Amino acid sequence: MLETHGTDAQAGARPLEGNSTAERLARVTPGPRWLWLYTPLILIVSLFLSGNLYPDFYGRYINPEIGALELTQFFVMCVATVVAAGLLRHGQVWSRGWLRAWVGLALVCSFYVAGEEASWGQHIVGWSTPEYWENINDQNETNLHNVSPWFNQKPRHVLEAAIIIGGLILPFLARSGRLGVGRINYLVPPLAGVPTAAIVAFRRLDEARLELSEGASSLFYRSSEVQELFMYLFVLFYLLALRRRLDVVPPPR
Template sequence: MTSSENTFEDNLPKWMWLWLPIILALLLLLTGLLLPGQVYNDWIGNERTGILETSHAIIPAISFLLAVRIMLHTNVPTFSFLWFWILLAALGSFYMSGEEASWGQHWFQWDTSAEWSKVNDQGETNFHNTSSWLDQKPRTILEIGIIIGGIVLPLIFRRQPNLRNHPKAIIVPTLVLLPTAVIAETTRMTERLLAALDVPFRFFQRASEVQELFFALFVLFYLIIILKRVRKLN
């Protein structure tokens, strides 16, 4: 399986990879700073039906469908390296989408059984509130992956273009994902810095949830890029 010379040119529209992340970050920054806390919590930050939480379920669902589309593409041999890589993205997206909506409980409002409430610290029908191994650790792995794959490797590949000839380079994006990756890290980094300095002010309300939005967008944009690349393989 070889690639055309344009395989690794990520021609995403500029409004998507640059302006959309910036505008979303500015909107969340301004609404968090200007809206009354209760209004923000009711409409944007609500842990069950807020805009942020809902986006955490919908965007990964779209990513899951994209990942499946890539895996089924005729240019992606079953059980190849790329197939398994995208399978990992599909499983992660499916898990995030389901977990963020508590597998539908946030929308359909069913009750949690007494037995499950004993092991789930928020009394919801999900897994990530039962153990850090199903919540914080997968999130940390994703965050590290975004830093490496969205910032470090694209910068290295830009300085050393010959690396693009590596057989596995198809999974490394160009710098088009840099804005989303940087915003994802900045939202939480500012919160950690202010907390370390014992400053009560926060730029973003519920910064971890804002960060999750950009994590989800990063994966979505990444899979769009991979699909475009796969279509150019011959």
């Protein structure tokens, strides 16, 4: 049974102060400041320091397949899956086909990524990979993202570009009202996603630096895994903010 929600006053939401609907949407946050601002900053600094100052500790406890980094990735996407599922049951989402399709896509993608990060349970339970699957999976794991770039690099590049553009540029355009107040503006990430998107972009710049500078080393150990964590955090923060937007401004029809 779908959940039903009323207007801001009925739901007890406190509208954000602002001069326009666009500004109110842009200023919605996924939660308290420590969640969307301090947590990403603390994480990136901790990963940088531990990887460079304590490489043995990093290699033993953070980097392995069932280490802190990949387990956190799995946990974040599990939470994102739950949030997306809850959003899909929301009356204002379900009654709008365009928003239902968008949240449904987020749910499917979040579930897929969560499953892939744990190799659908192999990293946790520890079962052996069937021989026929070993022949097509370059990491001998029961997942799809090590089978073809179409299940790994290509979707990753799309998400990375979406985060950099949608997290660093579009929020400011949306806040200014240049994107209007229609469906597109409602789906644009809020300003609170900027810190996490900036970290994703920074890792991309670090990778470009490595490609241009022969002999240079990355600032992060297994930097692609570090970037994935912040990409997943961005997705989670986006979904949380979208849920809170429903209590601030009703989505357009």
